[in-house]
Amino acid sequence: MIKRDFKRFCVIISGPTGTGKTTICKKLIEKNNDFFYSISCTTRKKRENEIDGKDYYFITKEEFEKRIKEDKFLEYAKIYNEYYGTPKEPVFENLKNGKIVIMDIDYQGKMKVAEKLKDSVSIYILPPSIEELKRRIEKREKNFMERFKEALKEIDLWISYDYVVINDEIEKAVDEINKIIEAEKLKRERLILERIEK
Amino acid sequence: MIKRDFKRFCVIISGPTGTGKTTICKKLIEKNNDFFYSISCTTRKKRENEIDGKDYYFITKEEFEKRIKEDKFLEYAKIYNEYYGTPKEPVFENLKNGKIVIMDIDYQGKMKVAEKLKDSVSIYILPPSIEELKRRIEKREKNFMERFKEALKEIDLWISYDYVVINDEIEKAVDEINKIIEAEKLKRERLILERIEK
Numbered sequence: 001m002i003k004r005d006f007k008r009f010c011v012i013i014s015g016p017t018g019t020g021k022t023t024i025c026k027k028l029i030e031k032n033n034d035f036f037y038s039i040s041c042t043t044r045k046k047r048e049n050e051i052d053g054k055d056y057y058f059i060t061k062e063e064f065e066k067r068i069k070e071d072k073f074l075e076y077a078k079i080y081n082e083y084y085g086t087p088k089e090p091v092f093e094n095l096k097n098g099k100i101v102i103m104d105i106d107y108q109g110k111m112k113v114a115e116k117l118k119d120s121v122s123i124y125i126l127p128p129s130i131e132e133l134k135r136r137i138e139k140r141e142k143n144f145m146e147r148f149k150e151a152l153k154e155i156d157l158w159i160s161y162d163y164v165v166i167n168d169e170i171e172k173a174v175d176e177i178n179k180i181i182e183a184e185k186l187k188r189e190r191l192i193l194e195r196i197e198k
Numbered sequence: 199m200i201k202r203d204f205k206r207f208c209v210i211i212s213g214p215t216g217t218g219k220t221t222i223c224k225k226l227i228e229k230n231n232d233f234f235y236s237i238s239c240t241t242r243k244k245r246e247n248e249i250d251g252k253d254y255y256f257i258t259k260e261e262f263e264k265r266i267k268e269d270k271f272l273e274y275a276k277i278y279n280e281y282y283g284t285p286k287e288p289v290f291e292n293l294k295n296g297k298i299v300i301m302d303i304d305y306q307g308k309m310k311v312a313e314k315l316k317d318s319v320s321i322y323i324l325p326p327s328i329e330e331l332k333r334r335i336e337k338r339e340k341n342f343m344e345r346f347k348e349a350l351k352e353i354d355l356w357i358s359y360d361y362v363v364i365n366d367e368i369e370k371a372v373d374e375i376n377k378i379i380e381a382e383k384l385k386r387e388r389l390i391l392e393r394i395e396k
Contacts (some may be wrong), residue, residue, distance in 0.1 A: 001327045004364055102233055108337070129199045130393070131343075155365030158391070163384045176384055186320075186361045186374060193356070 004191040008095040010038075010117055011181060012103045012110045015125030016151035018136035022165045024125060025104045036099040038091055041067070044082035057087070075105070075112035086113070100181060107157050121184050123177060124161035128168040147177045204388040206293040208236075208315055209310045209379060210301045213323030214349035216334035218365045222323060223302045234297040236289055239265070242280035255285070265293050273303070273310035284311070286300045298379060319382050320373060322359035326366040 015021045029037045041057045052058045059067075064083045067073060076085030086109065091101050103113065112120055127133035130152070137148050158164045163180050167173040181193050184190065211217045213384055227235045228387060237256045241262050252255045257265075261367040262281045274283030284307065287298050301311065325331035326348070335346050356362045361378050382388065 002324055002364060003363075028321060126200055126391075158386065158389075161386055163381070164202075164386055164389050164391070165384060166200060178381070179377045180381040180384060182374070183361070183378040186378060188356065188359055188362050191356075191362050193324075193362070 003194040005192040006185045008098060008100055010103055010120040012105060012113055012120055012122040014106055014110050016154035017027045017147055018133050018151055019125045021125050023102050023148050024173055025038045025102055028102055028177060030177060032101055038086055038093040038101050038103045040084055040086055042084045057127040075109045077108050105184060122161040123163045123165055126166045128166055201392040203390040204383050206296060206298055208299045208301055208318040210311055210318055210320040212305055212308050212351035215330050215345055216349055217323045217325045219302050221368060222371055223300055225326050226375060227307055233291040236284055236301045239283045239285055261290055273307045275306050284369050290341060320359040321361045321363055322356040324364045326364055348383050
């Protein structure tokens with residue numbers, strides 16, 4: 001028998017605000033029980049529809065800074081005076097247990113994670129159109145114009161990612177990401193081959 | 199609108215004799231009309247079940263050598279005193295016409311094509327077991343032991359390919375190759391993005 005296995009890896013998903021990243025990640029996790037969703041820590045206030053320990057781990061600034069000192073983050077950043085970070089331990093724990101780790105993080109975070117975990121896969125999500133992006137941000141962000149301008153600038157970041165997926169229809173985008181992950185599992189670099197002779 | 203397209207590419211499929219490469223390629227082509235199968239030229243004798251212009255272009259040694267001089271091959275080699283080669287023109291013609299070009303060629307051919315077409319994708323097909331490989335070669339090859347020893351040596355060539363697929367069930371192998379190609383279409387390097395503003 002030729003037995004095959006593959007080295008587990010992280011999948012980093014980024015994209016401008018309003019491209020539907022979060023929904024995409026939720027759907028990915030629902031459909032695959034060999035995926036683990038990396039939940040970030042943040043010091044920003046919990047929004048009404050968010051659940052602590054599901055959307056984020058909401059912690060205090062003191063606690064966050066303590067964890068920084070203890071080297072507990074794979075990456076972290078301060079954005080609009082609030083901290084955001086990826087806890088290190090669950091990532092390595094789940095890779096070890098055979099999971100593929102999905103991360104919904106921004107460009108800065110991606111750069112740091114890709115530097116540390118060179119075999120990670122990065123996917124950039126783009127909106128189907130600028131008009132659609134505008135509509136989506138308008139619907140949910142308070143300081144709309146500021147966020148929209150930012151999102152416009154962020155579009156060009158696709159150039160730094162391994163793959164680019166356009167979120168025109170959510171199911172199609174999820175399907176494309178699944179195909180990317182399936183193909184990545186078959187990459188020679190990740191392959192562990194064992195010949196078991198009878 | 200954000201319009202996307204991708205740069206067309208070649209998919210090189212190799213594997214030891216008896217791994218089912220040819221059947222896999224046939225099924226790939228049947229299912230996808232944006233794939234073009236690159237038919238090789240050879241000077242070896244046509245087997246009974248083979249069709250000229252479908253399995254190979256069967257040509258004379260004189261004709262083959264004339265085409266070598268005219269630089270008509272993307273790659274060619276002499277194996278057991280017979281020539282095998284990939285005609286250059288259909289490959290570039292079909293890439294230009296929006297097709298993905300599928301090539302069933304050996305390791306030597308792969309090295310030459312990958313050198314010339316750096317964005318090509320290479321996939322190595324492995325048998326599910328050594329016993330199965332032996333059975334398959336036994337069924338169809340005359341100088342069985344010689345071919346089997348050769349196939350055994352060829353197994354280790356997977357290390358030079360981008361992806362490795364084990365042909366345990368043919369439909370599963372074809373499905374995996376399709377996923378690889380779908381994912382490759384989404385690679386940033388192949389991406390052609392156009393913003394079309396209203």
